Amino acid sequence: MKKLLLGDEAIALGALNAGLSGVYAYPGTPSTEITEFIQKDGGAAAAKVHSRWCTNEKTAMEAALGMSYAGKRALVCMKHVGMNVCADAFVNSAITGVNGGLVVVAADDPSMHSSQNEQDSRFYAGFAMTPLFEPSTQQEAYDMVQEAFDFSEKIKLPVVIRMVTRLAHSRAAVETEVERRDQNAVNLPEGRSWVLLPAIARRNYLTLIDKQKDILKYNESSSAxxxxxxxxxxxxxxxxxxxxxxxxxxxxxxxxxxxxxxxxxxxxxxxxxxxxxxxxxxxxxxxxxxxxxxxxxxxxxxxxxxxxxxxxxxxxxxxxxxxxxxLGAAGCQNLTSSELPVAPRPPQLCPGCGHRDVYAALNKVASEYPEARIFGDIGCYTLGALPPFSAIASCVDMGASITMAKGASDAGVYPAIAVIGDSTFTHSGMTGLLDAVNENADITVILSDNLTTAMTGGQDSAGTSKFEAICRGLGVSEEHVRVVVPLPANMDNITSVIREEIEYHGVSVIIPRRECMQTLKRHKK
Amino acid sequence: MKKDIILCGVGGQGILSIATVIGEAATRAGITLKQAEVHGMSQRGGDVQSNLRLSTGTIWSDLIPRGQADLIISMEPMEALRYASCLSADAIVVTGSVPLVNIPNYPPIEQIQQSLSSLPHCVSLDIDAVAKQAGNPRGANMVLLGAASAHLGILSQAQIREAIAVVFAPKGDAVVQANLKCFDSAL
Known part of the structure; x- marks a missing residue:
């Protein structure tokens, strides 16, 4: 049956038809649509295929490895920088080897359409010594994910599939099967090869080296x-x-x-x-x-x-x-060569978005402290770097706002302020907050909670309704966990809370909480 | 026979729905198609475009080579100009005429209109007004598709109408009829 599918959707359907038991992922452009497709698939729900979002790529990779240990087929999906987050688990999964088929989809983003770098996931597969497949078309994406599961079970290694934005987000007709392969039954491995004590890991590593010639032989057969x-x-x-x-x-x-x-x-x-x-x-x-x-x-x-x-x-x-x-193939001439009146149109925070009120308040208070530095993070609120707010000094990786603010504070910067979203906080901000608490760092964390993972299209956020408890549990004192509602009408209240917490010389967390405008619109329909 | 189309506009204006309708029509007609979309950050009020390639033969690249686009379908006049350098010599531009000004340095609209009218074939239309008249203010994208449908060539207007009915069917008959009305009012 022919279906019009995005490259990402072809991966998802290929995996389902290959007898998938679970997808594990954290949203990230251009990989998000793989998991979303599986979440919306009626057959997957009926067959109880796991598809709930994970807290980050590392928890995703490890859970998938656990499913593979139990003998079932698991898929892990992430954007390229997610490979950095799960690298520990990924590299070691080549040392343990797998039981049920394990396929890792890394979606690279050349040109950085929605990313901070252009890192190439082929390096990761080479580094971990695992096979990597790289489809050229949507059809190959569909076919290769099935092949990857079979090969993974045969060679007993995770197989990486590398996608790029243009393939992930481009649609074409794909010839698909109607019948789905049955899921594997639970089939637990014997022995201790999954216990990576040095003596066992050394033995496994030799096995991994030994497998390389088999992988090469397999790849050679398809190199015409x-x-x-x-x-x-x-x-x-x-x-x-x-x-x-x-x-x-x-x-x-x-x-x-x-x-x-x-x-x-x-x-x-x-x-x-x-x-x-x-x-x-x-x-x-x-x-x-x-x-x-x-x-x-x-x-x-x-x-x-x-x-x-x-x-x-x-x-x-x-x-x-x-x-x-x-290649020396002459291209066509351009129709127009003259300068046209076209201005760049960068993305921006939505009208009515709560992050707007957060930045308006932050800028107001920060202007009272000439040395203030605001460290940003990954999400819609990174757009606070652009006019009219021009508020943040940095955006590096998931969770870096809190830890960079702490390091800057250690260096003597005051006030050192972090802005982080709810989903990014549970992804990689919590551990950094514990560091700050343990040293009673003089930082003010703005945990801007819009109740969703907004940038990637509004997926569930792992910590929703748990943030005050998480912050208190990590040791932030109760009177310095403050909740405000980011609305223009509350500007006086928000600015005075920010001011008070900057004046408190320890860790404080301010939680501006209001639902994302995009998910609000959807919920109203 | 091939038709390379650039669909463009501003994030949130509904260009992906236009792409979905043309894609559905092409699939039903057995025409080969590749459609590169923009997802992610740009969808937040930035410029967005989709390369839509239709052919009766093989299509290799998901992206349209420069100078080979046959048709620009744009929700917004400045966005139509952004891709003018992609057009082939006898290409056609169909665009909404009302600017969406969400940046401080939006060029004077007279300059934009002048540049548009200097292109070989440009159709400019107040799609919001037509949609409102048709009783469906949210259907401006279907008005635009109606205006562009005469220039698709590879697909007939009847085939596009059919596809609109299929694509919007899950949202109910009222939505289908409202969108068809918008489409028809620009034919």
Whole structure:
């Protein structure tokens, strides 16, 4: 049956049809739609497929590993930077190995459409020595997730699937099965190989090394060189990875192409392409992973070009235009060359959003303290960095607002203020708050609670209705956990609470609480 | 035969619904389609666009190569201009005429109108007013789709009407009829 699916939805449906028992994830663009699709699927609900959001990517990875331990198939989904959060569990899951199939989807964001960096998840798979599949199309995404579950169970390792924004958020028709594979039954492993004591881990690590040749053999069987006109020899040869293959084909160049969808890459395939050509252009979205790697395979004398040599841009996503230019395929002329009256239109906080009132109040109070610094975090409220508020001094990673404010306070900055959202706080802010409490740091934390994970579209937030209890439980004294309602009418109250807590030289948490305008609209319908 | 379309506007204006309708129509007609959408941060009042490619043959890239777009369908006049450099020589622009000013440095509307009228083929229409007249102020995007439907070529207006009925069916017959009325009022 043909279905029109986003790349993300193709992953989700492929996993369900492969007998998935649980998806574990924290929302993050461009990966969110995978879990949302499974949450909305009637069949998944009936079959009790786990799909509730996790607190962060690390808890997601570990829970999925637990499901795999029990013998069932589990899927973990995250945006690329989520791989940093779950890296401890992920890297060690290659040492324990898996029981039920375990597939980790990392959705990279070249061009940083909604991210802080362009890190390439292929490095993570190489680092952990796990197989990685990289689909080029929605159909491949659907097919590969099923293949990945089978291969994971065969090789007893987690398999990573790397997506990029353009594939995750692009729709195309996908041929899908009607029948779903049954879920695995619980089947507990014997022995102690899951206990990573040094003596056991050393043995497991040798097993992991030993598996590498099997992975390579598997990948080699699917590494064919294609050439439209069938010519054997050509000056130019192209290595096209994942979605880059589409741009190469769009350009219409008729040269030998080695399409790469599985990692680690086959050295013999790269060498046989090199034999047929006198230079190779590597076209890969993200960082120059393959371009670097094949240098070692082909030696210093062989001409290899790509992002490192400048034939393709060093940063940003690939597109049909920069790929065509790199391959010498002339593009079309632009219709207009003259300057048009077009101004940038950056995203902004919604009209009526509570974060607006929070920043209005913060700016008002901060103006009374010339040395004040406001440390921001990841979420809609990061937009407080832009006019008209221009309020925050930093935004680095999930939870960094509290710990950076603490470090700055340690250095002598006063007042040191953190702004963090409710979901980001439970994701990675709580542990930092405990550090601050243990040293009675002189910081003021604004925990802006809109009752949802708003930036990614309004998913449930793990700590809703628990924040006062969490803060008190971590040791913030009761009289310094203050709740306000962020509305223009309450501006006097909010500013005086902020002022009082800045004047208190210890840890205070102010919780401005009002529902997100987007979810409010939805709830009213 | 192919038709490369750029759908654009401001986050929240409903361009993804237009894309969904055209996508449904194309799928029902057996036409190949790729549709790159923008999700995430930009949906908060920033500029958003969707590359929609329709073809009777194979489509490789999810993105439209520069200079190959056949049609821009824009909810907002300045946003139509943002993608003018993507257009092919005989391309058509169909745009809403009323500016959405949510930035301090929005250019003078006269300049925008002048640039739009200097394009080879531009249709500019007060889609909000037409939607209001049709009794469905939230249906401006379907008015725009109606105005653009004559230029789709690869899909007929009847096929688009059918797709509107299918896409909005889960929201009830009243919503379907209101959207069809908006669509028809711009034909």
């Amino acid at each position: 060189i294609e050439c439209q006109s069938g010519v054997r020899k050509s000056a130019l040869g192209v290595i096209a990875c994942g979605i880059a293959y589409n741009y190469v084909k769009e350009s219409g160049v008729d040269v030998p192409i080695l399409k790469i969808n599985r990692y680690p890459i086959s050295e013999s395939a790269v060498k046989s392409l090199a034999d047929r050509c006198s230079r190779i252009v590597v076209v890969e979205d993200g960082q120059p992973v393959v371009e670097q790697e094949i240098r070692g395979m082909l030696g210093a004398g062989y001409r290899i070009e790509g992002r490192l040599t400048g034939i393709l841009p060093r940063t940003g996503e690939l597109d049909p235009d920069n790929v065509a230019a790199a």
